[in-house]
Amino acid sequence: MRIIAYLDQNNSPCCAGCAGVPPQYACIDCGTEDDLHGKRCHTCVAQLRTLELITDNNGVINAAFEPLRQNLLKRHTMAAVTHFASTRPAAELICGLVNNELPLDHDTLDQWHRPKSAEYVRALLTASGLLPARDENLRRFDTWAKNFLRSQPPHAKSVLEPYLRWNVGRNLRIKARRSPLSRNAQYHGRDKLTVAARYLEHLTASGLTLSEANQTHLETCILEISGRRFRTHLPSFLSWAWTNALMPKLSIDRNRPDKRASMMTEADYRKLVHRLETDTSIPPKIRIAGLFVGLYAQRLTHIVALTNAKICADDTQTQLWFGTSHILAEPTLTALIRQYRQETYPRPSSDPNGWFFPSRNAGEHANSSALTRGLRQVGVDTRQLRGAALTNLAGQLPIRPLCDLTGLGTEAAVGWAEVAARSWNAYPQLRTEQCSNSSLIQ
Structure with missing residues (x-):
């Protein structure tokens, strides 16, 4: 975007370059007319602001954070970089790291009071090689699962803990070894654990233990707890519990519509x-x-x-x-x-x-x-x-x-x-x- 403050040969408004005259409104550093932000263009302002971002309170540039600065400057919108380096809350976090006021590790970012800003900075530090990569979706699942188990009654927790360790959590970690866990995979694991807890809760409300579970109760439970997720994820828990001799073998009647049927003309x-x-x-x-x-x-x-x-x-x-x-x-x-x-x-x-x-x-x-x-x-x-x-x-x-x-x-x-x-x-x-x-x- 250029400032239109001149006239061409046809007396039509245009920029200095099109008018063939020296520009009066141009970046004082590089001379471009494009994308001005005050006296400088956004690119030159971003260069200055990001340099200030990695300079400590004593005016010394922290060279260890130069990869982060270069990563920021690779972003495709210099206006966004300029805004980020000067006003965004994430800049406050980076300044704390640059001045060695905060330790450069994942725990610091986990405890930061603005989670979204912390996630943005974490991705920036990881991409710059300043912080080791971590599977964030796997960590979120582990944190959620720990809090979820803490909320369960003792008899349910004694079953859900090994189910989490040897089935749900184990499968997620196997997936994470191949590639970073997706958000959908994380929520899939949450659903499996939640469904198992709801089934155990229904057993308790019916006056039964897991070892006393029977086909009649299972069919009643499925009728009373409606929803596709319950029918989808319960078989995994039933199979695991039967394999580990915690309950008798039970079956679920699955009426699956043909997926190829749900199409348009x-x-x-x-x-x-x-x-x-x-x-x-x-x-x-x-x-x-x-x-x-x-x-x-x-x-x-x-x-x-x-x-x-x-x-x-x-x-x-x-x-x-x-x-x-x-x-x-x-x-x-x-x-x-x-x-x-x-x-x-x-x-x-x-x-x-x-x-x-x-x-x-x-x-x-x-x-x-x-x-x-x-x-x-x-x-x-x-x-x-x-x-x-x-x-x-x-x-x-x-x-x-x-x-x-x-x-x-x-x-x-x-x-x-x-x-x-x-x-x-x-x-x-x-x-x-x-x-x-x-x-x-x-």
């Missing part, structure tokens, strides 16, 4: 994809995420984890690497990706492996729940849209490329291919089909 699918391609009132970020789901049947958890290296664009085409081989994006999507990158990265990105959908926290990608909310606000049900996309792709691609593109297993891909062989007109009937599967808890 072909006309609705085409209409929605066209809307995502053309509706400029929807933010580009949301449109791109919706098209990745609608055209290529991608999961949102996979979409947010895409790096810039996975989306290779030039002036004519864009290559998308969802699997081991690339596909060419539709021309409309190519233009949309170019627009999104220009808006998100005003300056060229120095990290080609950075996240395509970056988070406000340094080194982290956006959360899939944010994209889910954004799509829901414009009337897009991602589950239905992905189902329609899978059916469309399954009718065109062989099984192996379909698995590579979408991440489906072979058996699931074959199932979608069978659905794709039917007419789109059969979808309303598919919605009413049910597949009943009574499974014994092992």
